[in-house]
Amino acid sequence: MKLRPYQTAACHAVLEAWKQHNAALVVLPTGTGKTILFSDLTRRIFPRKALVLAHRAELIHQARDKIQRVTGFRVEVEMADLRADLGGLFGGPQVIVSSIQTQTAGGDGGGRMSKFDPAMFGALIIDEAHHATSKTYRRVIDYYRQNPLLKVLGVTATPDRADEEALGQVFDHVAYDYEILDAIHDGWLVPIEQQSVEIEGLDFSGIRTTAGDLNGADLAAVMEAEKPLHGIADAALRIAGQRRTLVFAASVHQAQLLADIFNRHRPGCAGWVCGKTDKAERARTLSDLAQGQLQFVVNVGVLTEGFDDPGVEVIVMGRPTKSRSLYAQMCGRALRPLPGVVDEADDAADHRRAAIAASAKPSCLIVDFVGNAGRHKLVSTADILGGNVSDEAVARAAARARQAGKPVRMDELLDEAEEEQLREREEQKRLAAARKANLVAKASFTTQSINPFDLLDLRPAVERGWDRGREISARTRALIEKHYPDVNVDQLTFAQARQLSKELFRRWENKLATYKQVKLLAKHGIDAGTMTMDEASAAIDVLAKNRWRKVA
Numbered sequence: 001m002k003l004r005p006y007q008t009a010a011c012h013a014v015l016e017a018w019k020q021h022n023a024a025l026v027v028l029p030t031g032t033g034k035t036i037l038f039s040d041l042t043r044r045i046f047p048r049k050a051l052v053l054a055h056r057a058e059l060i061h062q063a064r065d066k067i068q069r070v071t072g073f074r075v076e077v078e079m080a081d082l083r084a085d086l087g088g089l090f091g092g093p094q095v096i097v098s099s100i101q102t103q104t105a106g107g108d109g110g111g112r113m114s115k116f117d118p119a120m121f122g123a124l125i126i127d128e129a130h131h132a133t134s135k136t137y138r139r140v141i142d143y144y145r146q147n148p149l150l151k152v153l154g155v156t157a158t159p160d161r162a163d164e165e166a167l168g169q170v171f172d173h174v175a176y177d178y179e180i181l182d183a184i185h186d187g188w189l190v191p192i193e194q195q196s197v198e199i200e201g202l203d204f205s206g207i208r209t210t211a212g213d214l215n216g217a218d219l220a221a222v223m224e225a226e227k228p229l230h231g232i233a234d235a236a237l238r239i240a241g242q243r244r245t246l247v248f249a250a251s252v253h254q255a256q257l258l259a260d261i262f263n264r265h266r267p268g269c270a271g272w273v274c275g276k277t278d279k280a281e282r283a284r285t286l287s288d289l290a291q292g293q294l295q296f297v298v299n300v301g302v303l304t305e306g307f308d309d310p311g312v313e314v315i316v317m318g319r320p321t322k323s324r325s326l327y328a329q330m331c332g333r334a335l336r337p338l339p340g341v342v343d344e345a346d347d348a349a350d351h352r353r354a355a356i357a358a359s360a361k362p363s364c365l366i367v368d369f370v371g372n373a374g375r376h377k378l379v380s381t382a383d384i385l386g387g388n389v390s391d392e393a394v395a396r397a398a399a400r401a402r403q404a405g406k407p408v409r410m411d412e413l414l415d416e417a418e419e420e421q422l423r424e425r426e427e428q429k430r431l432a433a434a435r436k437a438n439l440v441a442k443a444s445f446t447t448q449s450i451n452p453f454d455l456l457d458l459r460p461a462v463e464r465g466w467d468r469g470r471e472i473s474a475r476t477r478a479l480i481e482k483h484y485p486d487v488n489v490d491q492l493t494f495a496q497a498r499q500l501s502k503e504l505f506r507r508w509e510n511k512l513a514t515y516k517q518v519k520l521l522a523k524h525g526i527d528a529g530t531m532t533m534d535e536a537s538a539a540i541d542v543l544a545k546n547r548w549r550k551v552a
Contacts, residue, residue, distance in 0.1 A: 003068050004188065005347075007037050010176040014041060016177035022145070023152035025129060025171035025466070027159065029180040030332025031189055034155040035063055038125045039070035041153065042095050046073075047120025049253050052097045058306030059127055064097045071095075078102055078112060084116070100131075103140045113140055118147035123507065128305055129154025130325050133166035141170065158328040158384050161210075164465025175465055180328070180335070181385045184411050187352025188342055190336040191363045193407040194381045197235045198370045201227040204320065205374025213323045214376065220251035223318060229254065232369055233261040236296070236316045237365055244289060245314040247298040248330050252276075258318060262296050270296035273303070304329040310336040316367045320378050327379040334364035358537040365407055381410045390462060393417035422459070429454065453496075454504060455518050457529050461495040470494040476501045484515055489494055525550050 003011070017024040023200050028034045042050040052067070054060050057079065064075045071094070071406045076084035078098035080217060085092040096116075104111040125130050126145050132141065132154050144150055152169050158180060174393035183189040207218040222228065236247065236258075249255040255272040262270035271285040271294050282302070288294040290309050297303075298318070304326065312334045321327050341359045342352045356362060366381050397413040453460050472480075472489060476497050480489050483504055489497065513521075513528045513536035521528040521536060523542055543550070 001036065003036065003426045004033065004039060004343075004344065006176075006178050006183075006186070006188075007033055007040070010178065013176040015044065017173045018151045021173040022150070023141075023154070023171045023176040024173045025154045025156070025167060026175055026552075027156055027179070029178065029183055029189065029335070030157045030329060031336040032159070032178065032183050034127070035066045036070055038065040038127070038153060038155055039063075039465070041123065041124050041125070042067060042073065043071045045122045045151075046094060049093075049120055050095045050123045050125055051116070051121045051144065052095060052125045052127060053137075054097070054127040055100045055104065055131055056306055057099070057180045060097050060099055062306060063127060067095050067097070067549050086120075100136055100140060113143050116144075116433065118144045118150060121147065121150060124150055124152045126152070126154045129156040129166065130159045130163045132164065132170050137259050138170070156325075157332060158324060159465075160325040162321050163325055165468055166465075168466030168468070168470070171466070175463070177310055177464075179385070181389070181411055181414065184385075185349065187349045187356060187379065188337075190337050190356055190361060191412075192335070192381050192385065193363050193365045194368065194410050195239060195365060195407045196368045196380075196402045196404070197231075197239070199228050199231040199235070199412075202224065202231070202369060202371025203374075204376055204378070205372050207374075209322070209376070213321055213326070216250070219320070220254060223250040223254045224257065228369075228371070229257055230261065232316070232318055233258055236318075236367060236370070239264055239365070240295070240314045240316070242295065243313040243365070244292070244309075244311050245296045245316060246303060246312050246330075246333050247296055247316040248304075248319040249298050249300050250319040252300050254318065255300050258298045259296070262298075266295070268416040270294060270298065272298040272300075274300040275302050277302070303333060306331060308336065309333070310338050310361070312369065313361055313362075314365045317369065320369065321376060322376060324379050324383050327381075328384040331364075331366055331381060331384060334366070337361060363409070370402060382414060385410055385414055389414055389418055390421060390459070393421055396420070410543065418459070425454075452487055452500060452515060455522055455529070456515065458499065458503060461493075461499040463493045463495045467494040467498075472497040479504060486519075487533075524548060534543055 010028065014024055014026060026034070026037065039053065046374055052063050054063060060077055060079055064077055067073060067075045073094040075095045075097060076093040078084040078096055079102045084096045084098070087093065102111060103113040121144065124141065126137070131137055141152065145152070152171070154167070159167060177431070180189065184191055202222070204214065204222060207222065208215040236245065247258060249258060250272045255274060256481065259270040259272040271288065273282045273285050285294065285297060286307070286309070289297045290311060315331055315334045317330065337356050338359050338361050341355050370381055380398050380401065382394045382401065393414060396417040397410065400413055401408050401410060472492065472494055477489050479501050480497060484500060487500070492500070504515070506512070511532050513531040513533055517533065517536035517540065518528045520540055526539060528539065531539065
């Protein structure tokens with residue numbers, strides 16, 4: 001199976017990270033092939049064995065099937081009645097896929113992990129790694145890390161801000177971070193449209209917060225109330241049209257009521273599933289959705305992970321949340337393009353975007369319901385798209401989406417917000433320069449604060465939770481002190497220091513002007529950010545011959 005460019009880059013990044021770190025994290029959005037990524041990594045570490053951990057049966061079986069297709073390896077499952085053949089160090093299956101519950105089940109919490117010798121495995125791979133911060137996962141990770149040669153990889157979609165910091169305690173390096181917005185820009189996922197709908201009587205202000213999210217019982221009581229319930233159903237029916245739609249509900253009762261209202265309006269259009277739905281019945285319901293016999297499926301927490309139906313075009317958020325990771329999982333059910341659309345297109349990103357735009361699914365629509373949020377900061381699509389976007393731009397885009405009253409392209413709103421901020425920053429720089437030019441010098445010597453991000457036209461990196469509090473390495477510090485001599489390293493965040501280090505290597509690889517050249521030319525009114533080293537050197541020679549006066 002041919003890997004996509006970002007999957008290849010992620011594989012290489014993990015292998016490089018494993019040379020210096022024992023536990024690495026990869027962030028890839030839903031719909032971009034996390035399982036294919038770690039399947040390929042199991043092939044690359046052969047003949048060492050790999051153990052893959054997940055927490056739901058659907059994820060276990062999907063991982064087994066995909067690893068077998070990608071690698072041709074023998075893959076066995078350790079879960080419930082299924083038992084993997086141990087086979088010794090080199091015998092038996094090359095990959096074992098197991099559930100976290102099976103690993104730890106039992107009164108002592110030892111479960112069946114004790115049947116495995118940690119020395120059997122070269123790699124421990126954790127699917128949906130945002131769960132890895134729990135005590136259960138930590139116990140399993142610690143057990144297998146008794147093998148000092150074991151390498152650990154976590155893969156997850158966009159995590160919550162709180163998750164990021166916790167993940168930094170489990171994984172000592174983020175090897176690769178590919179955001180939803182990156183994947184949309186690169187033409188691998190469909191663009192997101194958001195429509196915010198104001199619902200009369202919808203009031204979240206009295207809901208308690210439990211474990212960082214809206215309290216389940218309080219939320220259910222609000223969402224099951226008759227007035228908001230009918231408002232949500234009416235809006236969903238009107239907005240979705242004939243498009244295949246997933247509805248996320250806050251409770252089983254709300255799911256039943258919504259499906260009933262849908263069916264009263266359009267007989268036979270809706271079904272619902274929850275965690276207690278019989279497996280055969282759930283499979284039939286989802287098959288009916290895929291085949292067009294149902295338009296709406298309402299679910300309670302069972303289709304956030306392990307459910308893939310590229311034909312889904314609309315997500316109705318009947319379950320508001322404060323969790324960025326949960327919201328991203330729900331949105332992710334609609335982000336995949338139709339089969340064959342992008343993988344059969346030319347390698348260029350603009351060709352993939354054009355292929356998506358010309359397809360029967362040019363975008364997906366996320367429907368949010370707006371009420372009185374009170375003190376709660378409820379997540380919207382701006383939050384999950386804006387992982388590497390400034391908080392100010394995210395807030396600006398989210399506000400515009402709420403005010404629009406119609407579907408709006410969130411990637412475009414975020415891009416516009418970032419560009420506006422850049423223009424505002426440039427205008428502030430221009431005004432500051434004008435004020436400085438009007439000042440009368442009162443001393444023969446002044447100090448000037450140099451901002452390398454402005455000079456190199458870089459947007460300072462947003463600090464992610466897993467980087468918070470991390471110390472800048474001695475190697476990175478030495479690089480910055482040598483090549484950015486006027487920059488105070490202690491005033492940089494870990495993310496900004498890493499960004500300047502990467503920019504340094506990017507400029508070397510592309511033979512672009514050095515920071516020192518850019519700074520010198522900027523002092524004389526010349527923008528050298530995009531010049532090559534040779535062009536910058538020539539410009540400096542001309543200035544020197546002209547007694548450091550800019551040539552008109």
